[in-house]
Amino acid sequence: MRSHSGSPGSAMRCRAQYNRTMPELPEVETIARGVNARVRGDRIAEVWFGSHREPFKTPAVQQARGLEGLTILVVNRKGKHIVVELGSGAARSQHRNKPLDRDETIDPPTAEWIVHLGMTGRLLVTTPAAPVAAHTHARLTLASGRELRFVDPRRFGRLEFRDLREGGGFGAPGAEPLTIGTQAFAALFRGRRLAIKAALLNQTLLAGVGNIYADESLFRAGVRPRRMAGRLTRAELERLRLALREVLKQAIRRGGSSVSDYVDADGVRGFFQLEHRVYQRTGEPCLICKTPIQRIVVAGRSTHYCPQCQR
DNA sequence: CATTTCACCTGGTGGC
DNA sequence: TGCCACCAGGTGAAAT
Numbered sequence: 001m002r003s004h005s006g007s008p009g010s011a012m013r014c015r016a017q018y019n020r021t022m023p024e025l026p027e028v029e030t031i032a033r034g035v036n037a038r039v040r041g042d043r044i045a046e047v048w049f050g051s052h053r054e055p056f057k058t059p060a061v062q063q064a065r066g067l068e069g070l071t072i073l074v075v076n077r078k079g080k081h082i083v084v085e086l087g088s089g090a091a092r093s094q095h096r097n098k099p100l101d102r103d104e105t106i107d108p109p110t111a112e113w114i115v116h117l118g119m120t121g122r123l124l125v126t127t128p129a130a131p132v133a134a135h136t137h138a139r140l141t142l143a144s145g146r147e148l149r150f151v152d153p154r155r156f157g158r159l160e161f162r163d164l165r166e167g168g169g170f171g172a173p174g175a176e177p178l179t180i181g182t183q184a185f186a187a188l189f190r191g192r193r194l195a196i197k198a199a200l201l202n203q204t205l206l207a208g209v210g211n212i213y214a215d216e217s218l219f220r221a222g223v224r225p226r227r228m229a230g231r232l233t234r235a236e237l238e239r240l241r242l243a244l245r246e247v248l249k250q251a252i253r254r255g256g257s258s259v260s261d262y263v264d265a266d267g268v269r270g271f272f273q274l275e276h277r278v279y280q281r282t283g284e285p286c287l288i289c290k291t292p293i294q295r296i297v298v299a300g301r302s303t304h305y306c307p308q309c310q311r
Numbered sequence: 312c313a314t315t316t317c318a319c320c321t322g323g324t325g326g327c
Numbered sequence: 328t329g330c331c332a333c334c335a336g337g338t339g340a341a342a343t
Contacts, residue, residue: 022336080337119336120321135321154320156337194314203338211336300316301336316342324333 023117025177025208026248029077030255031123035148036075038125043071043089043143050137057114057160066111066161067140073109079172079207082123084113111163114170118156124149174207177244185241189229196232196240197225198299209244212279213251215304217244219278224310225296225303250275278304 023031047067049060056063071089075082087109115123124133126147132139138150138159150159162170175184188205189196199205200214209217218225220243223236232240254275277287281304282295291308 024337116337118320118338152320153322154336156320158338192313198314201337299314302334314343316340318340319338320336322335326331326333327329 022119022210022212023080023121024210024213025077025080026213026251026255028080028082028117028208029252031117032075032077032082035082035123035125039072039142039146039148040074041072042146044068044086044140045143046141048139048141050139057158058162063113063138063159063161066163067113070111072142073107078170079174079176079203080116080210081170081172082115082117083170084115085109086111086113109164109169111161112169114158114160114162115150116158116160118152118154118158120154121150121152121157124151172207173204174202175205177206177208178248180206180241182238182241186234186237189232189237192229194229195226195298196223196229197301197303199229200244201299201301208248211301211303212276213244213247215279216247216275216277219305219310220247222310224307225298225305278306280304 044067047064049056049064058066067086070086073085073087073089075084077083087107089107115121117123126149128141128145128147130147132149133151135153135155136149136151137155137157140148142148150157160170175188180188189199192199197214197218200209200217201211215225217240221236221240223232223240278293281293283292285291286293286306286309289306289308291306293304294307296303296305
């Protein structure tokens with residue numbers, strides 16, 4: 001057993017280890033927007049799947065068969081999932097010269113391609129000639145000549161194909177943190193006996209919050225990560241809701257400017273690191289009160305907080 | 312049922 | 328130089 005907390009060496013090691021932000025709600029939102037801008041309206045001409053084992057929720061053969069020939073109507077986000085709406089594209093020609101808004105579809109979708117990036121997944125739009133990165137698991141050749149590629153070294157990502165004629169569309173189980181209201185937010189945690197941090201990470205309650213934004217929002221709300229969720233006061237819950245919304249919005253704003261870098265190149269880089277007030281700042285002084293930031297483990301995840309500012 | 316723990320997976324890193 | 332243990336974390340299954 002080796003303790004980590006407080007050692008400046010370990011904090012630096014952690015930082016150096018990741019030059020890419022984990023895909024949580026803001027990153028997925030940014031990626032979905034970027035990919036949408038590049039591929040909407042394009043037709044999937046040919047599909048290649050590379051992995052033999054199972055990073056896929058739907059078997060690769062079935063996905064390939066389903067995807068080929070369909071037109072990408074729009075790319076959206078639900079929680080941490082990227083949802084690619086697909087249709088026959090039959091009506092496409094009538095609209096060829098008409099600019100499309102993000103949420104406008106040409107015709108009703110007949111299928112969906114769900115992409116979850118896991119920890120290290122990337123969804124890239126490239127030329128077919130672009131070098132194929134290691135751990136490329138899927139390549140969708142588009143009629144325009146571009147390629148949509150799914151790359152995921154750690155294989156925590158998931159790909160799923162849904163035929164909407166056979167079943168319903170994908171719905172994230174949890175509420176959207178950007179739009180949930182005061183009462184509904186409070187109701188999520190009522191009577192719950194687990195740590196608030198664990199509750200924030202539970203995707204069936206809130207969809208899209210991961211380790212970074214859980215820590216950052218708890219810091220901004222002044223709430224300790226280990227507090228029992230059901231024991232938070234109304235005021236604390238409202239502070240948390242607003243802090244979470246604010247921190248996610250801020251990250252999305254920041255991400256917007258780096259979309260082009262991301263989609264064509266190599267990942268979500270430098271999105272939000274500079275804004276981190278507690279995440280991976282173990283041992284460094286709190287930006288408010290100078291108290292060293294503490295690292296503990298909650299719900300099996302490294303958790304960072306200020307013992308002075310968070311009660 | 313609610314909650315907790317753990318396996319999955321790879322690359323970067325430090326220690327020896 | 329090389330080898331190896333450790334660790335990051337989203338998710339879902341298994342355990343409690």
